[in-house]
Amino acid sequence: MPTESQSIFASLTPNDWGIIFTMLGVAFAAVLAGIGSAIGVGKAGQAAAGVVAEQPDRFGNCMVLQLLPGSQGIYGFAVAILILIFSGVLGGDTSALTLEKGLSYFAASLPIAFGGLLSALHQAKVAVSGIHMLAKRPDGFGNAMMFTLMVETYALLSLIISVFLVLFA
């Protein structure tokens, strides 16, 4: 019965739609960036465990490299929280959330969601290579960290645009 579902959507006010899209934005920012970081940190962690198995004293350096792809998840989380606060969802007052506002918040989540997801995945590849490099060249930590951080720049740029969009939505 399509009419029934149609009627459900028809009964939603623009305010409801605004809330829905805001929530979607929160979810997108947190989930996609989080997935990227989870996969990234996971892969780097596997590589790190392999190196530490042979050379236990590399633990500290390996762990720092492992953590670098983890920041995207935190950026996504920060954007999600910012959307929650600025949209009023966290304060409980969502009456001002028009459809337009909700869509704006949704759009605001996209840069960090996708920028975070993909940059974390690619940063993880660099981190894994860096960890392998560390196994062969113990003094290569600084270089490995720099290579990995180069990717991070684009996650940060995504974060900044997301924050802008939240603040000016």
Place this chain on the structure above:
Amino acid sequence: MIVPMKRLTLVALKADEEAILQALQRTGTVEVISQADVSDEKTGDEQLLSQVQRFESAAQLLKRYGEKPPMGPKPEMSAEELFASMPESVALMERTEELDKTLAAARSEIEKKETLIETLLPWERLDARIEDIHATRSVRYAVGFLPLCAVEQVEAAGFAVEAFPGVRETAVLVASAASEYDEMQRALKELDFAEFNFPAMKGTPRMNIRALETEIASLRETEAQTVNALETVAKQRTLLLEGLDATSIERDRARSAAAVEKTTSAFILEGWVRADEEEKAQKAVAGAAEVFSFETREPLEEEAPPSAMKNKKLVEPFESIVTMYAYPSYRGVDATAVMAPFYFLFFGMMLSDSGYGLALFIGGLLFSKYMKPQGGMAKLARVITYGGLSALICGPFIGTFFGMNWNDIFHTDIFPLLFDPMVDVMPMMLLSCGLGLVHMFTGIVVKMYMCFRDGDPQSAIFDQLSWILLLTGLILLFAAPALKTVALVLTALGGGMLLLFSGRSKKNPIMRIGSGLGALYNITGYLSDILSYVRIFALGLVSGAMGMVFNLIGGMVYDAFGGLGIVGAILGCILAGAVLLVLHVFSLFINTLGAYAHCARLQFIEFFGKFYEADGRAFKPLRFNTRNVILRDK
């Protein structure tokens, strides 16, 4: 600054070689330049090398048997004490190796015997003695395994069978008359018979199994005793680590000795010595030998001396950041002192929380005081301590206190004193980029200094100053319309210089303008560099947001116990406190890591890219290099 080096040529009698090298190693002032092709020749340190490895593996082994050493600084001792303990530690090392061998032998023996028992087990109920099962004149035996259901068929064929059914197959002893032996073999083959050969032993299988079990028990006893002994030895594990350090020191000296050129009665040591330690080295040699020649000279143009950095105590820790990138070229500049203030400031702005700053500051101080870290770790600890101080200071201006708004704490509305990055986004971004511009300009000025120093003022003006003028002009053009003429003049001057003089070595005017245009195109690089400083703002924002959210979560935990009166309040406080502690420690860790790494990146890419010559190598003098003890000066 980079310490000037001197090339040392030391000639002395071969008889004094060991004494002189020892004295030099004690001062740690001379890096020996290898004269011989050390890798090809027998270096003579092979025994020491293997001793180092033996110490290492013994210490590694004992790690498993001892308790984890308590947290704390490494033991302190003088070099004499370290060397005095050598015979003792060698003995301990040998004892450890012996115990390890005993243990391994016992374990492999146990394993062997257990396998033997396993092979005998199917025959446990066989009452015959193993040595009796052999062909006689009239009877032939077949020993082996048959599938479970096949036994009856063998019996049906008229052979005598003694069967011991097992789980998967049946162990059988089949007997036949000598004349029927071939027939029996054929019948068994058809039934998938697998022949079994008893190991060479006497007595029934059961007797053998019992005997083996007794032997295993006694071996287990030995194993337990050896483990006990290892555990006792493990209590002295630090002695092994000391031996390791002492042997490493000797190995280093042996390597240097191998690198020295020798005649029949004398040796010639070529090396680098810091100009400020020349006297110290000479004194050390004079103390060890009577006849010698100690000559130094300035490094030649074509020589590449190693780089050693010397800085004021305040900025010295930041050397660890510089060396993480690369050692400065000997003829370049030591960027530590110029970089340190920026690193300090940016770290604080990225962390931007006084609470976290305070935690890092106090934690860093305590760590340095009680753990007594050495070398690079000590420097890193102090960099973090400084960073904490910086964040502590930056907090009231642009940040928070453990994620809390200052105004909520003090009931005022004057905080943050500068900007709230979550509200005044644009000013905060401009501040970040503005500081970045200052940072980059500083880098350009250092490069100008280097050009002037090297007698190349043209490069300083046309390739470096021009950028400062051009960028300042462009920014004024947008930021301060009132100063339009000044801005235009600066832009034109800088741009013109770049356009006309970048290709000043080229004769052809078109080529010259072409390379000028190429140089101007670099403006994109400068723009992206400036934008890169936005990360200061972004990381500050993230650490503030994380702290704030964690406080919200803590508040929710507390509120959850709201309706339960005084008990609820106490419970809520404890639980919320625990939650807050864990979350803030996590946030502190993540944000410190981010600040540390991104600050370093800003130095390496945006700052060092402007001037740093990074093809140096570290000055590695022959010295007492210890990993497990802290050597005290006498």
